[in-house]
Amino acid sequence: LLGGAADGDAAVQWEGGEDDARIEALRERISEQRKFVEASRKSVNGKRPLHQSHDELEDDIWEQRELCSSKLAAINRDEAELKDREQRLRAERDEHFRQARAIEVEDHIGFGDLAPLGSPRRYQLLRLASKGAHITVYRAYDLNLMRMVTLRVHTLDPKVQDKPGRLQEATQECERIRQLKHVGLVPMLDHFLHEANSFVTVWELVDGDTLDSYLRRNGPLPEKEARGIAMQLLATLRFLEAKGRQLAAHDVRPARLALRAGEVKISGAPLLG
Template identity: 30%
Template sequence: MDRPVGSKYLLQETLGRGASGTVWRASVRDTGEVVAVKVLREELGTDPDVVTRFLRERSLLLNLRHPNLVHVRDLVVEGETLALVMDLIDGPDLRTYLRDNGPLPPAAAALTMAQICDALSVTHADGVIHRDLKPANIMLARNGDSLYPMLTDFGIARLADSPALTRTHELVGTPSYVAPETAEGRPLTPAVDVYAAGVVLYELVAGHPPFRDTNPIALLHHHLTEMPTRPAGMPDAYWLVTERCLAKQPEVRPDAHGLGRALRLAADIVAGVRPDDGSLGRILAESSFGANPGADEPTRVVTQHPSGYATPPMPPERPNTPDPTRVMTQPPGYPQPQPHYPPPPAYAQPPQHSAPQHNAPPHNAPQYNAPAPEPGPPPPPPRYRRDEAAEREPRRRERPVREPREPRESREPRERREREPREPEPRRRRGFRLTSIPGVGCTVGCLLRLVIMAAILFAIYWFSPLHDWVDTAFGWFDTVQDWYHQIKDFVSGSDSGGDGGQN
């Protein structure tokens, strides 16, 4: 029975399982078109960080299009289920092909990875890194009698790169294809995909990755410290490209676009179409991540301003060179511009004192009268000041502040009152009380209670039917007592009569 996923798709059968999830053959409900749906593992759906990233990068993954890239059609979020809907590729993956047919010829391997590098160059330009490039993620689509590679699982490792998952489970990516900077925990760049492409290049011709170990930690140590050995029979041009991709320093590796060009050139050199004239090395050097196009320009030291800002270098001064700056004057006959200054504010002048001022000039110093300034433009209107606004607003009637009332008795400092000794108050003389004797008060109380209870019982006895009931009881008792005596006398008399007859 088909299993629904979302509102559009029905899962039909399982195509494969991997570390990131399960691939299903599915169909679209409305059209019946066959697609591939990859359902991610459950722990990814329970991580809020992964779900948020899954929704945020929806448009980015849907817009990735290239002939050598498996197109992502849709992203499904249903409860704790995350799924990617992709085109269904009719063909095996590259790992299955290598297991069934063995290694590829160097020229065919170079052309195959050149197409994968073309897809990587497009995705790297959009800021997307695959992070898990390996033969199992390269599908071989059928085109008649030929096969052409298509890169899949784009974005799976990016979505699975959650801090919670990488801390508790495993490193993102497959250890056999992990770059050294990834093993060290450094920020990931497109160079990690180029390193994985170099591992795939090595495996396509040699039949196995450059480093093999059953322990993942030891395998990562090999990527960090050891250099791969050249397999027997690998051509020089092919090994040059592979070795450059497997460099430990990311800046030495070529970018995806340059790697694609180098692989096509290496395929021609291996096939004997073109000679090896050194152009392969130049392409790898020019396209490396650490290449600096402006390396021929001289390096200049940029000085720093004391305030902390960098200042551009100033050109050297030329000796005996007149200053080119000149003041432009008006031609004769034109009025010269006069500076206009706003009138000074009217401040209150301090009162004049008759005392001599020390800074005043001597009386015989020449006096200069400043020429009166020409009338300029009208001064700007006075600004609206807060003090004037306060004067214009009606003043509110201030309420008188009530002072705290003084207490009637004179207040003295608390410390003084506490320090003054207090006179002992005279004891009051009390009269003699019977209850002051120990035990008398309790005895009197108990006797009073007994008297009250006796009065209550007496009233109940005489003013209730209890009195008649008691008299009746006594009458019955007297009757029973009489019967007892009669029986006793009867018995004693019969005994005495019997004795007399015998005598």
């Protein structure tokens, strides 16, 4: 789970709290139950006192077997609960590390000094979501329409020669993507040039988990729910194909799909290339 220096710092501060203690207690209980079942099985298969009658021996064996069956059922329930608790705790830990990395990056780039973006000063940045080589993603607030949005700052590669021409192409492409309207596609709300070598795109904020986070927290989807998500994705991909657009396989991986109340949405950002 630990990938970098920020993760290492976060790990020092990470504590599982009561959940961690409950998980450890559950592990110990399962171990004790298994030892009891194993001892009971050996007792059933072992030698019996000579003074016991045949009927008494049969009753004793039956009771031991029923007790073992009951214990095994309890162990299975405890193991299912243990798996669920561990899964949820791992998801919470991953989210803790992700937020710690974002806060560290905010500190390094002087996040608190950034003024609202847009004209006239429309989008107030609230939280850094992620930062890559050429794209920085923020959670922001639209001061005009009073709503939360996702804001991406796209910076041109320094190696690009004709920067004004490339920015003009990006503006035209943004306008085309903005016209794409589909229930399964996160819509672009706005776009504008920003500084000399960058431009900004503003997208609808989809509250909820990514499909990846949901699966890590809750485990595999039931077949009916998985089939519904697959059908939604296919419908969105068919729509894009009809518009002459295509997404790469990595653009529809679970970490990039937004899931809310059974609805799955694909980000339109990869369409910018």
